[in-house]
Amino acid sequence: MKEQLVALQTTALEALQGLETLGQLGDWKVQYLGKKGELTGMLRGMGALSAEERPVVGALVNDVRAALEAAYEEKEALLKKAEREKRLAEESVDVTLPGRAVKLGSEHPLNIVIRDIEDIFLGLGFQVADGPEVEYDYYNFEAMNVPKNHPARDMQDTFYINEDVLMRTQTSPMQARVLRATAEKAKAEGRQHPDPVRVIVPGRVYRRDDDDATHSHAFMQIEGLVVDRGIRMSDLKGTLLMFARQIFGPEVEIRMRPSYFPFTEPSTEVDVTCFNCGGSGCRTCKQTGWIEILGAGMVHPYVLEEQGYDSEEFTGFAFGMGVERVAMRRYGIEDIRHFYQNDVRLMSHFKSRM
Numbered sequence: 001m002k003e004q005l006v007a008l009q010t011t012a013l014e015a016l017q018g019l020e021t022l023g024q025l026g027d028w029k030v031q032y033l034g035k036k037g038e039l040t041g042m043l044r045g046m047g048a049l050s051a052e053e054r055p056v057v058g059a060l061v062n063d064v065r066a067a068l069e070a071a072y073e074e075k076e077a078l079l080k081k082a083e084r085e086k087r088l089a090e091e092s093v094d095v096t097l098p099g100r101a102v103k104l105g106s107e108h109p110l111n112i113v114i115r116d117i118e119d120i121f122l123g124l125g126f127q128v129a130d131g132p133e134v135e136y137d138y139y140n141f142e143a144m145n146v147p148k149n150h151p152a153r154d155m156q157d158t159f160y161i162n163e164d165v166l167m168r169t170q171t172s173p174m175q176a177r178v179l180r181a182t183a184e185k186a187k188a189e190g191r192q193h194p195d196p197v198r199v200i201v202p203g204r205v206y207r208r209d210d211d212d213a214t215h216s217h218a219f220m221q222i223e224g225l226v227v228d229r230g231i232r233m234s235d236l237k238g239t240l241l242m243f244a245r246q247i248f249g250p251e252v253e254i255r256m257r258p259s260y261f262p263f264t265e266p267s268t269e270v271d272v273t274c275f276n277c278g279g280s281g282c283r284t285c286k287q288t289g290w291i292e293i294l295g296a297g298m299v300h301p302y303v304l305e306e307q308g309y310d311s312e313e314f315t316g317f318a319f320g321m322g323v324e325r326v327a328m329r330r331y332g333i334e335d336i337r338h339f340y341q342n343d344v345r346l347m348s349h350f351k352s353r354m
Contacts, residue, residue, distance in 0.1 A: 009064045018072055022079050059351040113327045114202050117222055120246045126198045143176035145302045147196035159206050167175050168207035171223035174201040176307055183308030196228035215335050220323035227316030236317035244272050255290050264297025294321035
């Protein structure tokens, strides 16, 4: 067995000298020093030796193992150094080369529209508020004068989480939340009347609509609310006219048509001059010359009284608009689904239009 151990050491060391990669070195270690390697196999054969031979052969086995492990570590250090030098040479940077242009993306059109609308109303003294997307049924419906038997509460229209909690169907619940918070603050400070309110609320809302070119189950709205003494319908019209001209152009006109919303009385649908034909009539506006952009009206007395405002002293107006609808009209985007498909071609097209 002594001769076999010497031969094994010689063969292993010769094989080690020809290795060129760390992967090959790993295979070599398994072959000679592993649990099932050749040296371990020889140790299993020591049982056939006599008592006198075992200590001698055992010592020789340990010497062979120590020699092979030392040679392995030396070879490993050499291969790691060579591999590191090779990688550094391949990955070196020529600082004299010209720089590579960084491809910049563009801001999403919905974010731009929201920012522009916020800027307009901030300039009018409004504040920007934010509210929960997971809302109580009370704030979403009851506080907004929508009774229990109203069809909007149907499960086919609203994403209910449980009987009392839902995904808000509109940003209007923030009317009730802002009014209540303002009234409670006045009460806590010992004041008889709460402060006036001027606020807009951008945010995502959810409805069980089929996704098509003009509808989506999730979309963005901006709510506006003004409550103060002496607020009239003419204030609403002037505010919306100024807004429309800031967003769509100085020549734009608005048209207000009677409508119905539970939380406003009177209520109105608001149209703007068709951006495509300028009001003369075309396919885009269905030959009417007008395109609807939002709903609005005077705040219903029930909404004011429910949140602690005296409807005999305070009046107000509210409006709500779909951000996607404004963006589609502003930039000529025909399908609402384009906003949510992460298609870089939309961004490129939009970027060129800016």
